Structure formats: structure tokens, C-alpha cells
Amino acid sequence: MARNPTAAQRAALAAILATFEPQVRDAFLSAVYAARSRVSLQELISAYERGDLPAMLELLRMEQGSFWQLQEAIRQAGVAGGTNVAKTLPAGLKGSFSFNGQHPRAEQLLRELGAQLVQGMEQDTLEAARRVIVSALQEGRASRAVALDLTGRMATSGTLKGQRVGGMIGLTPDQADWVVNARLDLRALDRRYFTRKLRDRRYDPMVRKAIESGKPLSPAQVDKITGRYKDRLLAYRGQVVATHEVHAAQAAGRHEAYLQLSEGDNVAAVTKKWIHGHSKEPRRDHRQMDGTVIAFDQDFVMDDGARLRFPHDPRGGIKHSAGCNCTMFYRVVPKKD
Numbered sequence: 001m002a003r004n005p006t007a008a009q010r011a012a013l014a015a016i017l018a019t020f021e022p023q024v025r026d027a028f029l030s031a032v033y034a035a036r037s038r039v040s041l042q043e044l045i046s047a048y049e050r051g052d053l054p055a056m057l058e059l060l061r062m063e064q065g066s067f068w069q070l071q072e073a074i075r076q077a078g079v080a081g082g083t084n085v086a087k088t089l090p091a092g093l094k095g096s097f098s099f100n101g102q103h104p105r106a107e108q109l110l111r112e113l114g115a116q117l118v119q120g121m122e123q124d125t126l127e128a129a130r131r132v133i134v135s136a137l138q139e140g141r142a143s144r145a146v147a148l149d150l151t152g153r154m155a156t157s158g159t160l161k162g163q164r165v166g167g168m169i170g171l172t173p174d175q176a177d178w179v180v181n182a183r184l185d186l187r188a189l190d191r192r193y194f195t196r197k198l199r200d201r202r203y204d205p206m207v208r209k210a211i212e213s214g215k216p217l218s219p220a221q222v223d224k225i226t227g228r229y230k231d232r233l234l235a236y237r238g239q240v241v242a243t244h245e246v247h248a249a250q251a252a253g254r255h256e257a258y259l260q261l262s263e264g265d266n267v268a269a270v271t272k273k274w275i276h277g278h279s280k281e282p283r284r285d286h287r288q289m290d291g292t293v294i295a296f297d298q299d300f301v302m303d304d305g306a307r308l309r310f311p312h313d314p315r316g317g318i319k320h321s322a323g324c325n326c327t328m329f330y331r332v333v334p335k336k337d
Contacts, residue, residue: 012084013327016250017243020077025242027070032170032234033163035062035125036151044147053133060129060150060169067118074114077246081253082106085261085330092334096266099257106256113249116314117241125169128176132168135180145223153227166227175233182229186222189214198236200228244321248312251328255310258330262296269333270296272310277325286311286326296330 039059047055082099089097100106129150136146152167168176178196185193189211194204203225210217217225262270276282276290285303292300299307306316311326 009088009329012087013250016077016080016084017246020073020080020246020249021239021242023073024070024077024245025238027073028238028241029170029234031062031066031070031121032238033160034066036164036167036169038063039151039169041144041147041151044150045143048133048136048143048146051137053130056133056150057126057129060125062122062125062169064118064122067114067121071114071118074117074245074249075110077249078110078113078253078256081250082257083253084250085254085257089261090332090334093261093266093332097261097264099253100260103256103260106260109252109256112314113252114245117245121170124172127173128168128171131173131176132180145219149223149226152230166223166230168230170234170237171230172237175230175237178233179226179230183222183226186217186225189216196229198229198232200225200232203228240322244312244318244323247324248314248321251310251312252314254328254330258296258332261332266335267332268335271331271333272296273329273331274300274311275327275329277311277327279323279325281323283320283324286320286324289326293331 044056044059047059079099079101082101086094086098101110132150133146136149141149148167150168152164152169155161155163155165168179171179182193182196182199184190185196186207191211193199193207206221207217207225258270258272261267271293272295273291273293274286274289276287289300289302294300299309301307302316302320304319306320308316308320310328311324312321314321
């Protein structure tokens with residue numbers, strides 16, 4: 001068997017990513033819009049007027065049930081990764097192995113896929129909301145404006161008609177800070193606003209005119225501009241989540257498939273080879289790991305001590321998986337007759 005990924009193997013990986021990334025992205029966005037629609041705007045306004053931060057955060061909490069479609073899409077990406085292994089085996093093993101998605105270990109693995117994401121999304125939403133609310137209280141913003149800033153305003157046209165757009169729910173705490181700072185820039189007519197890469201550039205002439213004339217933007221204009229900024233940040237996060245989760249799911253599914261294969265009677269050994277993916281900002285240890293071959297039951301040890309079974313291994317956390325394009329090549333040695 002070849003010692004590097006074949007064109008067919010690379011094509012199979014690309015097909016999994018092309019199929020499941022849109023599904024995971026859309027499921028992520030659906031969960032966010034569903035969470036926004038369940039928030040009682042009036043109760044949120046009342047809690048803000050009372051200065052009751054805990055009550056506001058409780059209203060904004062995302063229910064676990066919102067995420068079942070997202071977790072299912074990630075699970076299916078894991079199954080696809082495992083199922084694909086049988087198609088890339090040596091001639092002597094083809095037809096004699098199929099991925100068992102109902103193996104107890106595989107079922108547990110597939111259940112866990114995306115679980116960390118779901119937990120993190122709820123925590124992110126609450127922390128992002130907390131930062132926005134604290135900033136709003138300090139500025140003395142009107143209660144209804146703040147509530148709409150958090151939940152978004154109902155879209156009356158377009159593909160998102162009937163959904164709350166321009167909301168904070170679904171963003172990360174860092175993204176919440178970017179929005180708060182963008183709002184401050186717009187109110188102060190600060191040109192730093194133009195450094196924000198994901199801003200909606202359609203509003204640049206409006207902002208530029210206000211800066212040049214020294215005439216402040218109206219609160220409604222600021223809300224509209226920052227609302228579109230939040231929409232673009234949410235779309236960006238959705239794509240990042242999709243790319244990360246599908247990479248991780250298919251890698252975990254493949255690893256489980258090769259584990260099942262190695263436990264069979266007709267395999268002498270399985271080795272694995274790290275293939276660096278040449279990302280825009282490559283990690284030094286990932287690049288140095290390129291071409292390293294180890295036994296299947298061994299770990300790749302990174303500079304920070306993290307022990308990874310494969311690229312995108314959940315053990316390494318987001319530090320080793322975000323933006324990583326590395327893949328794993330497995331070599332199977334059949335038993336001789």
C-alpha cells in the first residue's frame with residue numbers, strides 16, 4: 001500500500017468536508033436563531049430596568065434541546081469518516097471489514113462528538129451577554145434598545161424573514177467585546193472603526209461622512225451598523241465551527257474505524273503518519289511532526305506536552321485544532337497466510 005495519501009483518499013476527505021460543513025454550519029445557525037426566538041423581550045426589558053443581571057442571563061440561557069440537529073450533523077460526519085475507511089484498505093482487506101457504528105465504544109465516541117461545543121456555546125453566550133449588559137448599564141442605554149441588541153430585531157424580508165437578526169446570542173465573548181468597541185468607535189466618530197475586518201462595508205460611506213462632518217450618527221444608525229456587524233461575526237463563527245467540528249469528527253471516526261480493524265484477526269499492524277496541512281499560520285510542532293510515523297497505539301507528543309492520537313484530537317483542545325488542516329495517513333499491514 002502507498003505510504004502517502006492517494007488521490008482517492010484526499011478526494012474522499014474533501015467530499016466529507018464538502019458534504020458536512022454546510023450541514024453543521026446551518027445547524028449551528030438554526031440553533032442560534034431558535035434560542036433568540038424563545039427569549040421573552042418584555043421579561044428581558046423588565047429585568048434590565050430592575051438592574052437584575054442574573055435574571056437577564058437566565059432568560060438568555062440556551063437550552064440543550066436547541067442543539068440536537070447540530071450534534072446529529074457532527075455525529076454523521078464522524079460516521080462518514082469511519083465508513084470511508086473500508087474503501088481505502090489494501091486489496092487483501094477490502095470486503096472483509098466494515099465500520100461498526102453500533103460498537104459500544106463507537107456509540108460513546110459519536111455521542112461525545114460536538115458535546116464540548118454545545119457546552120461551550122452556552123457558556124460563551126452568557127459571558128458575551130454579560131459583557132454587553134455591563135457596558136450598556138454603564139452607558140445608561142435604554143432598556144428596549146439593549147434587549148434588542150441582545151436578541152436581535154425581527155427580519156421582515158430576505159432569507160431570514162421571521163428570524164431575529166443582529167443579536168448577540170451566538171457570539172463569543174471576544175466577538176462581544178469587538179461589538180461593544182465598534183459601538184464606542186461609532187459614537188465617538190473614531191476612524192478605528194474602519195480597522196474592523198468583518199464590518200459591513202456598505203455603511204462605510206455613512207460613517208465616513210459623519211466623521212468628516214463631525215455630525216454624530218443617530219442611535220438608530222449605530223444600532224443598524226452594529227447589527228450587521230454582529231450578523232457577519234455570527235456567520236464567520238458558524239463557518240469556523242463547521243470546519244473545526246467536521247475535521248474533528250471525521251478524524252475521530254477514522255481513528256475508531258482503524259482501531260476496530262486492528263482488533264481483527266487479519267491485521268498484523270497499523271501505523272499512522274502525520275501529514276502537515278500547510279495552514280496559513282502553521283503551528284511549529286505540527287509542521288515539525290510532518291512525516292512522523294508511529295505505531296497505532298502511540299501518541300504524537302506536542303511541544304506543550306499534549307498527547308494527540310491524531311490531528312484534531314479533542315485531547316489537545318482548541319489550541320491544537322482551530323484552523324488546523326493536518327491529516328493522518330494510516331498504513332495497514334495484513335497478516336500473511
